[in-house]
Amino acid sequence: MRRTHRPHLLARPALVVVAAAVVLAASGCAKSEDDVSDSDKSSSAAEAGQKVVTPKPGSKSCTIEAYGGRKLDLKKGATVGFSQSEKEANPFRIAETKSLKDEASRRGVKLLTANAQSQFSKQISDVQDLLAKGVDLLVIAPLNSDGWDPALKAAAAKKVPVITIDRKINATACKDYVSFIASDFVEQGRRAADQMIKATGGKGEVAILLGSAGNNVTTERTKGFKEAIAKKAPGLKVVFQQTGDFTREKGQQVTEQLIQSKPGIKGIYAENDEMGLGAVAALKGAGKKAGDIKIVTVDGTRSAVQGVVDGWISGVIESNPRFGPLAFQTLDTFTKGEKVPQDIIIQDSAYTPDNAQQDLGKAY
Amino acid sequence: MAEATLHTAPLDKARLLQWLQTYGVYAGVALLLVVNTVITPHFLSAENFRTQAVQVAPVIIVALGMALVIGTEGVDLSVGAVMALAASVTALYLGYGLLPALLVVALFAAGAGLANGALVALVGVQPIVATLALMVGGRGLALVLLPQLKDLHNPGLASLGSGDIAGIPYLILIAAALALLIAFVVRRTTFGRRLLAIGDSRPAAQLAGLPVRRVLIVVYVLSALLAAVAGVLATARLQASDPTSLGNLMELSAITAVVVGGTPLSGGRVNIGGTVAGAVLIQLLTATLIKHDLPPSWTQIAQAIVIVCAVYAARGRGKR
Secondary structure, eight states: OOOOOSHHHHHHHHHHHHHHHHHHHHHHSOOOOOOHHHHHHHHOOSOOOOEEOOOOTTOOEEOHHHHTOOOOOTTTTOEEEEEEOSOTTSHHHHHHHHHHHHHHHHHTOEEEEEEOTTOHHHHHHHHHHHHHTTOSEEEEOOSOSSOOHHHHHHHHHTTOOEEEESSOOSSOBTTTBSEEEEOOHHHHHHHHHHHHHHHHTTOEEEEEEEOSTTOHHHHHHHHHHHHHHHHHOTTEEEEEEEEOTTOHHHHHHHHHHHHHHOTTOOEEEESSHHHHHHHHHHHHHTTOOTTSSEEEEEEOOHHHHHHHHHTSOSEEEEOOOOOHHHHHHHHHHHHHTOOEESEEEEEOOEEOTTTHHHHGGGOO | OHHHHHHHSOHHHHHHHHHHHHHHHHHHHHHHHHHHHHHSTTOSSHHHHHHHHHHHHHHHHHHHHHHHHHHTTOOOTTHHHHHHHHHHHHHHHGGGOHHHHHHHHHHHHHHHHHHHHHIIIIIOOOHHHHHHHHHHHHHHHHHHHOOSOEEOOOHHHHHHHHOEETTEEHHHHHHHHHHHHHHHHHHHSHHHHHHHHHHHOHHHHHHTTOOHHHHHHHHHHHHHHHHHHHHHHHHHHHTEEOTTTTTTTHHHHHHHHHHHTTOOTTSSOOOHHHHHHHHHHHHHHHHHHHHTTOOHHHHHHHHHHHHHHHHHHHTTOOOO
16 A cells, blocks of 8 residues: 655664664763762672582582593683573672673683573573684573573583583583582572571561562572471461562562551561562551561672661571682682582572671672 | 444343443442452551552553553554663663653653654554564663663652652652543544544545644654653652563553453544553452462463453444
8 A cells, every 4th residue: 555665764774873872872961860889889899709518428529530521721721601691680690790700800711701681592502602612611500491402412512511500400410511509599598587587586477579480599489488487487477478570669569568458467588689679668658667577588689788787678698699709610620630519509698687787898 | 333233132232241341340440349348458448549559550651641542543562661761761860850850751752652653654564563663672772771770869759759749649649630631632632533533544534634644643652751651650669760670561551451441452432531440450450369369370360351351341342
């Protein structure tokens, strides 16, 4: 019906130029609020590195002979590839990538990075690209646990050792990959329960703000929390558990509903900091005072630890994203020909009113 | 067509459907209110109604714009992205003060609306495709401008989000004022008449000499501006700008509110009262399920049932 207009075909490059101009103009003359925390953010270079939980005797380890790679010296021109799963748009991912980059430059190792932007197919091709670029070692933060066969086969064909961080891959350790470094999410749930018991005195009704449905972090943090509550404080009852999708806005909305319908609630366990901060916003909006309802969260971001300092949050269980030092140390030990554990569990610290102020610099 | 169905179907059933189409959503809201009064503890309190109204206000505001677009037989999928864009632009320009920041947000939103409107009205792209482009690109732009959540401390913005006049939060007042304004525009202005005429039949409107392109562009700009208002209010309420998650799936909530409210997707008719009630219905439904601590998957199933019922009531009706 309508004739095709030539002009809009020509307009295409113009459109790109316009879009670029918009971005430039917008960020060029932008002026955001002065953020006080920005200044001390950079000064806190004294980062808390990761400590390893002492492995149980008899836990499995892996050597380069068993894995079938070749020895090399990390210091002499080795290239390491890092495949990140999600966009660096949240504090955890930002801190994770930064930690690997910092450690690489500290050790003088060349690091190639790729980001899958939360698309699993992209992550597989990212890994294949990194291999094609000739990396000697791979660090992967997997988006999913399954579906890694093609990528791992490609790595095995080139005899490139693989280490996975923060999420586990469903494959055989020391055969398909070397080892796995992460936090124990069930343990995080248990420790959150300890904080909750301490804050509430072990009696009363508590609520859980769940993470996204169908996510292993959600299931494991819930499992640990409920287990510990049932075992240590039978007086504490979980009367409400609704998802806040790991976002601040949903955390706020669900908490608003919660405090209306269950005014007697004593504590809220938020499975990440963002939802916990949403809960704080909801409590403030409802005219509650700091400490009226005890909030315990998991992650350890700066805003949440500041919340502990201000008295709104009773405890933050850390989920340490700084994998850099530990990942490189493991690679170094492994490529020298010494043995490394197959499962490396990180020691997470915690922020309570006692240490929040002095440890604020360690939060990410 | 419509008359034929009226004659063949039994009269009572046809009447019932007609009634359901117009008043079903109000009946649904009334039913939920009664049920909740009986089964939900602490439901009948001013505090509770305020919470529900504050939570639904942004959805209502976005749905108003969506209703206008649907009235022209279009759809605007970019509203969630425009909300995110508004959030990140607010954070970016708040250093100049609240008012200048809001002006820049309005500029950006108008630009987004113009892009949508131009694609639909001038280039002749299908609305669903045109606005899909901005739905993807708009959020991308929002994230380029502000890659991560940022806490905001501006006192003006904070009071916009949590302040009130005589106990009624600004959010509710703004949503109510906008609803009245849009209802007035649809019913009493030439622009409203033209919008409906275009939705009824674009070729006929063109033949009648209506300024079809201009009206369409203005409708998409209005929709984007309303989405931006919702984005700013949601940001003000949260006191943080979160372009990653703000407005996620908002386009679907808005379309649901409009459809459940009795506005046909085929255009030519806009029911503003129904749209507001539709948003309230979904909010009450969600609130009921959350308050009784039912699994979140139930909320989705319940919403689906409401949508199917609404579409069933609208079944067999023509455009008018």
